[in-house]
Amino acid sequence: MSHNYIPLEQYKRKWIFNHKDLPVTDEDKAFIKPLDQKGSMEVWNKWISNRSSNAEQFGKGDWPAKGNAWLETDHWQSAWDSEDPALPEMFANYIEWKEDEVVYFCYEKYQVIETRWDVFVRNWKCFLFFDDGPLLISPKQKQAVFIHQNGQYQLGNRG
Template identity: 50%
Template sequence: MSYLPLDQYQRKWIFTHQSMPVPEEDLEAIKPMDQIRSAQLWKDNISAQSPDSERLSAGDWPMKATNWTESVDWMTAWESDDQELPEAVLQHVDWQDDVTVYFCYEKYNIIETKWSTFKKYWKNFLFYDDGPILIGRRRAEALWFGDNGQVKLGQRD
C-alpha cells in the first residue's frame, strides 16, 4: 500500500507521547502516507509548485484571501483540559465522522485518517503547528492551522 507503518513514521511520538497517548486500537486509523503518495496528494490538492505552506505561491488556492472566511483561536483550546476542537471549527466543518481527511504538514508528510479520529486526537496532530492544512476527501471546507495559534476557516476552489 502507499502508507508507512506508524512505527516507521518520523513523528510517531506525537501519537504515543506519555502526556497524550492515543490508545493502540485508535492508532490503526492514523495512516501516514509514503512520500510518493503524499507528494501526489499535495500537488493535486494544495500546490503544484510549493513544498510547504510557508512557500505557497500567489496562484495556490490557500493564498487567496477570498477562500478564507474567518480566523479563530485554536491555541487556547489546545492548552486547556477541554478535548473539543473550538466550536467555530466544528460548525465550519460539519462533516460525518466517517469522512476521510488529510492532515497536510507539507508535501512529503501527510496523514490520512477519519474526521472522527482527527476530532478526537486533534491536539496530537497539532504538536507540529507549522502551517498544516486539513482537507476532506471530496469536501470544499478546509482548515489552515497557524503557529500563531489561529486557524483559518475556508473553502478550497
C-alpha cells in the same frame, strides 16, 4: 487514488501519537496512516499545490494564498493548552463531515497523514504538535482548515 502508507511505528513523527499526556487509543491509531513520500506528494499536488512544497511558499496561483478562500479566523492555542479535549468550537461547528470521512492532514509536500474525521476530532491536539502551516482537507469536501504557528487557524473553502 490508492496510496502506500508508512506503518505508524516507523513514522518519524510517531511520538506525537504516543505522548503520555495525550493518549491515542489503539483503535484510533489503526486509522492514523502516514503516507509515504510519493503518496504525500500526490495528495499535496492534487489538493493543495503543485507549485509550492510548504505553507511558507504559497503564492499566486495557490488556492491557500487567496484571500477569498478564507472566511473566518479563530484561535486554537488556548483550546490546545486547556484540559478540554474538544476541538475549538468554531472549528467543530464549521466542519460538518461524516465521522468516517477520509481526511488528510497535510504538513507539507512530503508529510501527509490520512485519517478519518472522527479520529482527527478525538486526537486533534496530537496532530497539532507540528503547527508550521498544516492544512486539513477532505477530498470529497470543499471545506478546509489552515493552522498557523501564531495560534490561529483559518476556516474556508479550497479552490
